[in-house]
Amino acid sequence: MTETPLRLAVIIGSTREGRVGDRIAHWFVAQAGGRPDLTVAIVDLAEFAFPAGYPARPTPQMSAFAAEIGRADAFVLVTPEYNHSFPASLKQAIDFAYDEWHAKPVGFVSYGCRSAGQHAVDQLRTVFTALHAVTVRDGVGVDLLDGCADLDSRLADYLPVQAAQVLLDQLCWWGRTLRAGRAAHPYVS
Template sequence: MDNPLRLEVIVASVRPERFAPVVADWFLRTVRTSPEFDTGVIDLSETPLPVDLTDNPAVEAYRARLAAADAFVAITSEYNHGYPASLKTAFDTAKREWRAKPIGFVSYGGLSGGLRAVEQLRQVVAEIHMVSIRETVSFHQAKKRFDSAGDTQDGAAIDAADRLISQLAWWARTLRTARAVDPYPG
C-alpha cells in the first residue's frame, strides 16, 4: 500500500507480572499481516505519563505520536470490573489528538474476558470524540487460551480479530479522508 494507515497499539497493563505482552504479541503478529497498516506499539509500562496530567517532553512526544496515528487498538485487562488506571491516564493526557479516529479493543481476563472494561471504555472514547469499533476480541480465562509459544487456537478470538482489523481499516481510511477534506469541528 502506498500510504499505509498508521495504527498505534496501546498496551494498557503496567503490572510487573502482567499477561499483556502475550496477548499484545499475538495481536501484533496478526495485524502486521495486513498491508493496510503501519503498526507501532505504545506500551504504557514504558511510557512515562504523569498521573497529574502535567506537560513534559515525554508527554509532548506521546501527543505527537497520537496526532500522527490514523487508528488505535487498546489491549486491556480487566481489574476489579474496570480498566487499568494507566489507560485512563493515557486518554486524559491528550485531547484533540484522539478526535475523529477509530479505536478497537482486545481484552482479556477471567470469566468476563475483560468485556466489562471494554464497555466502560466505550463511554470514555465516545466522550473524547473517537469511533469505537463494534467488533471486540476477548479472551476469557486468557492464560488457558495461549500456548507456551504465545499462540492461540481460540477460533472465536481469531475470527473476531480478522473482523476487527477489517472494520478498523475501513473506519481509519474513511475518517482520514474526512479529516483531510473537512476537518473535524470538535
C-alpha cells in the first residue's frame, strides 16, 4: 500500500516590496521537487488582503488562509529577520489560524544579515510551541551578507542544498508520524 504524500505548505512570510523571500521559497520548492512523499504548495502572504485590525468575524481572506493551513500536513516558513525578529505580516497570518496548526510539524528557511535569520526562527519556535505545533530542529539559514553578490549562486552551494534535504527529511518523518497520530487519536489541546 502506498502512503498518501504529505501536503507541505511553504509560507512566504514577507510582504515587502523588493523582498527575496519569494526567490528563496521557489528555490526551496525546487529542492523538494521529485520527492514522491510530498506535494508542495506555496502560500504567499502577499497574495492575501488581510484586514489591518482583527475583526469580530473572520474575513473571506482570513478564512481562505486558515483553510490552506488546515489542508497542510506540514509547513515551512520562509522568513526574513527584521530587527532581530520576524515580520508583523507573518505574525498576523499565524494568528488567523489556531486549531489548524495543532500537532503538525513546522520547519524554517530564514534569511537575514549576519545571523541568517536565526533570531526570527528562535522567536517563531516559541510561537509555534504555544500553537501546539512541533518545530523541527534543523533548518536553512541564508546570510545575505556572506560576500556572495548573487543569491542564486549562494543557494546553489552545497551547504544550503544539504540543509534543505535534512529539513525535508525531518519534516517528512514528523509529518507522517503526526498525521498517523491525528488519525488514530484526535489531538486535544
